[in-house]
Amino acid sequence: MTLLDCEESLSGSTQESFILLVDDDEPSLRQLSEVMSRAGHRCVTALSATDAQAFCGSQAPSAVVTDLCMPGIDGQTLGCWLRDRFPRLPIILMTAQTLNVEESKILYRTFNEIVFKPLDPDHLLGRLSEMTPKASVGKNPEGGS
Amino acid sequence: MTSIGVDGLSNALLSIASDEDQIALLHHHLDRYCHRFRNRLNSMKLCLYLGKKTAGESETPQSVWRELEARYRVLESLVEQFQHFCRPFNVTPMELPMGSFLEELRRAWLHRLSEKEIDFELVPPHHPVKSYLDPSRMAQGLDALACWRGSVIPPGSSILLSWWEEEGSVYLGWEEPEPNLSAQADPTEELQANIALPILARILNAHGGTLEVSSQECFELHLRWPSLPVTSSLKNEIF
Numbered sequence: 111m112t113l114l115d116c117e118e119s120l121s122g123s124t125q126e127s128f129i130l131l132v133d134d135d136e137p138s139l140r141q142l143s144e145v146m147s148r149a150g151h152r153c154v155t156a157l158s159a160t161d162a163q164a165f166c167g168s169q170a171p172s173a174v175v176t177d178l179c180m181p182g183i184d185g186q187t188l189g190c191w192l193r194d195r196f197p198r199l200p201i202i203l204m205t206a207q208t209l210n211v212e213e214s215k216i217l218y219r220t221f222n223e224i225v226f227k228p229l230d231p232d233h234l235l236g237r238l239s240e241m242t243p244k245a246s247v248g249k250n251p252e253g254g255s
Numbered sequence: 256m257t258s259i260g261v262d263g264l265s266n267a268l269l270s271i272a273s274d275e276d277q278i279a280l281l282h283h284h285l286d287r288y289c290h291r292f293r294n295r296l297n298s299m300k301l302c303l304y305l306g307k308k309t310a311g312e313s314e315t316p317q318s319v320w321r322e323l324e325a326r327y328r329v330l331e332s333l334v335e336q337f338q339h340f341c342r343p344f345n346v347t348p349m350e351l352p353m354g355s356f357l358e359e360l361r362r363a364w365l366h367r368l369s370e371k372e373i374d375f376e377l378v379p380p381h382h383p384v385k386s387y388l389d390p391s392r393m394a395q396g397l398d399a400l401a402c403w404r405g406s407v408i409p410p411g412s413s414i415l416l417s418w419w420e421e422e423g424s425v426y427l428g429w430e431e432p433e434p435n436l437s438a439q440a441d442p443t444e445e446l447q448a449n450i451a452l453p454i455l456a457r458i459l460n461a462h463g464g465t466l467e468v469s470s471q472e473c474f475e476l477h478l479r480w481p482s483l484p485v486t487s488s489l490k491n492e493i494f
Contacts, residue, residue: 135294141301148308179290206293208338227297228331231304 127172128152129238132162132188133204134180138227142175145231151238159183163191170196173242175234178205178217189220200241204229268340268453273460282341289338296331303327336399336450346389346461348484353384353418353425360394361416364401371410378417386425387484388462396458399451400429404474407449408433420482424464429476452476 129151133139136157143153154171156162159180174192178185189201203217206227217224223237271277307320354377361377368375404414408431415430455478456466464480 135298137298138294138301141298141305144305145301148305206290206297208342227293228300229297231301 126152127242128154129242130162130165130171130174130176131155132157132159132174132176132180132185134158134177142229142231145235146238149235151242159185159188159191162188166192166195171199173200173202173238175202175204175238178203178207186217186220189217193220200238202234202237202241204234265450265452268450269456272340272453272456273465275460278341278457279343282343285337285341289334289341292334296327296334299327300331333450336454339395340450340454340457344392344461346392346458348387348389348462350385350387351390353386353427354379356386356388356390356393357416357418360397360401363398364405368401368405368414371405371408373405373408373410374413376413376415378415380417380419382420384418384420384425386420386480386482388480389458392458392461396451396455399454400476403449403451404429404431408474423482424479425482427478429474429478431474434472 129146131139131142131146131153132155133142134157139155139157143155146153154165156165159176160183162174162176163183174189176185176188183191185203185205189203192199192201200222201220202223202225203221204225204227208226209217209224214224222241225234225237271281303320303323357377361375364375408414412431412433415428415432417428417430419426452466452468459466459478459480462480464478467477467479469475469477
């Protein structure tokens with residue numbers, strides 16, 4: 111599994127909440143992680159949906175921000191996989207594509223929010239704060255710890 | 256066709272604005288490139304955001320950040336407009352009184368134009384004109400035009416927008432009575448929106464209409480489209 115810029119050791123199960131960022135565009139992923147970290151979020155980054163799935167096999171993030179178009183498993187498939195496992199998990203989709211109304215409607219069945227690249231960092235941070243209140247630190251989206 | 260304030264890209268896109276096959280080809284070939292480019296822009300925007308957050312105010316003058324952000328926005332806007340030009344779209348024309356349609360646009364533009372003390376005036380015809388058009392698409396095209404002209408003409412200029420019906424067509428005239436001085440405008444501002452004409456031309460083409468820019472000293476633009484709905488379904492479906 112290739113994970114970048116883990117803020118803390120990821121070996122074993124973490125009891126603290128963290129946001130999982132998934133994007134095959136490495137520079138964007140690294141910078142987004144930096145933006146999130148500076149805003150006080152703990153982040154784990156994955157360069158592919160496969161890496162993200164492997165990581166979520168043992169731990170539940172407090173939120174996920176994933177890209178749509180990625181080689182191999184795409185963001186939509188990853189979103190559906192996460193939604194099956196964690197029904198209340200906030201999942202944000204980011205995309206560099208333009209979406210028509212019908213495509214957006216379908217994606218909103220799985221994702222809580224769709225944001226477009228180039229991202230507006232303040233908007234994204236604002237939405238994440240709404241979805242993952244500080245009080246949830248230490249709890250996973252299923253309500254356990 | 257004049258080259259007043261219109262650069263090479265805009266001219267190139269204007270030349271194919273009525274050729275849907277060419278636009279589809281362009282979309283096919285450049286869509287993946289645009290996707291990659293947006294990823295690069297995303298990285299650049301995040302870097303700018305981080306740079307601004309981490310730099311102390313005393314270290315980097317605010318004017319430098321403002322210029323960096325302005326230049327970044329030029330790139331983002333150009334890619335956005337280019338994708339807008341190439342993207343497949345439909346038009347859904349409906350009957351509308353031109354006067355109220357344009358008055359609504361005027362109100363939306365007023366703030367932006369008044370910031371540069373640009374006087375914008377509607378010149379209504381003697382008799383009310385109704386037109387079949389897609390209000391959302393046509394507003395997008397005219398908004399791109401207003402944004403572009405508003406950014407390139409000097410402060411204190413004036414714009415006259417007139418409309419009339421003649422021989423089964425609706426005409427819309429955009430006139431800037433003062434001599435064109437767009438060469439004096441900020442080149443980054445000019446670049447920002449100057450594929451407005453191809454965007455507008457394509458929207459007009461979808462309405463069965465045409466666009467003409469005068470070759471005179473002053474900027475004049477005339478749009479024309481049929482008064483009645485275009486019956487051919489091909490005009491309403493663009494692929």
